[in-house]
Amino acid sequence: GQQLNQSPQSMFIQEGEDVSMNCTSSSIFNTWLWYKQEPGEGPVLLIALYKAGELTSNGRLTAQFGITRKDSFLNISASIPSDVGIYFCAGQTGANSKLTFGKGITLSVRP
Amino acid sequence: ETGVTQTPRHLVMGMTNKKSLKCEQHLGHNAMYWYKQSAKKPLELMFVYNFKEQTENNSVPSRFSPECPNSSHLFLHLHTLQPEDSALYLCASSPLSGATDTQYFGPGTRLTVL
Numbered sequence: 001g002q003q004l005n006q007s008p009q010s011m012f013i014q015e016g017e018d019v020s021m022n023c024t025s026s027s028i029f030n031t032w033l034w035y036k037q038e039p040g041e042g043p044v045l046l047i048a049l050y051k052a053g054e055l056t057s058n059g060r061l062t063a064q065f066g067i068t069r070k071d072s073f074l075n076i077s078a079s080i081p082s083d084v085g086i087y088f089c090a091g092q093t094g095a096n097s098k099l100t101f102g103k104g105i106t107l108s109v110r111p
Numbered sequence: 112e113t114g115v116t117q118t119p120r121h122l123v124m125g126m127t128n129k130k131s132l133k134c135e136q137h138l139g140h141n142a143m144y145w146y147k148q149s150a151k152k153p154l155e156l157m158f159v160y161n162f163k164e165q166t167e168n169n170s171v172p173s174r175f176s177p178e179c180p181n182s183s184h185l186f187l188h189l190h191t192l193q194p195e196d197s198a199l200y201l202c203a204s205s206p207l208s209g210a211t212d213t214q215y216f217g218p219g220t221r222l223t224v225l
Contacts, residue, residue, distance in 0.1 A: 004153075009151075031213075033213060033214075035216075040120075040218070040219075040221075041218050041219070042113070042115075042117075042201050042203075042216035042217050042218045042219045043154075043201070043216045044113060044216070045113075045213065045214075045215060045216075048213050088154070090214075098156055098159075098167070099156075099214060100153075101153045101154040102153060103151065103152065103153050104153075
């Protein structure tokens with residue numbers, strides 16, 4: 001079945017730094033979603049991408065739908081302590097298909 | 112607040128107990144989902160409901176029994192669970208399962224089976 005690869009499992013950055021994380025697959029996806037999960041909470045949708053090459057921003061977050069449709073990138077600029085959490089990518093290969101989730105990347109931000 | 116609420120937020124139960132998890136969405140969506148989240152694993156889809164009808168059962172053991180009385184409410188009935196069933200159980204909803212399926216999650220129920 002489809003798999004989404006997110007690595008590394010954990011990232012540690014200094015407050016104020018930018019960070020980039022990616023999500024890759026051997027399959028083509030038609031939809032890419034990025035979620036953030038904080039401790040004790042469910043995943044919260046950050047950005048949704050529906051078209052190859054699409055670049056979408058949400059505040060300090062920017063995500064891109066890779067042109068090959070096999071990857072997506074999430075960038076966080078000028079990180080702050082409240083950016084800590086687990087960042088999941090999710091993708092859908094086509095209409096009526098299930099969402100596939102990555103294992104997530106745990107982001108830590110040092111003040 | 113995502114518009115999806117879940118109760119209880121925490122549940123501890125013995126293997127012989129029967130309990131139920133509740134999910135309610137206030138987004139006017141027509142599809143609802145149950146997921147299991149275990150440490151270091153991707154989210155595992157359990158059940159999908161579209162317009163109150165179950166459209167997917169992802170080989171879930173019968174000790175988990177879902178119920179969807181209407182498009183806004185979803186239950187997960189639990190009985191004779193095993194310790195390995197301890198996990199975070201997440202409910203989600205979307206406008207309609209399939210097509211461009213943007214799902215919104217509740218906060219989850221942290222289940223511990225003793």
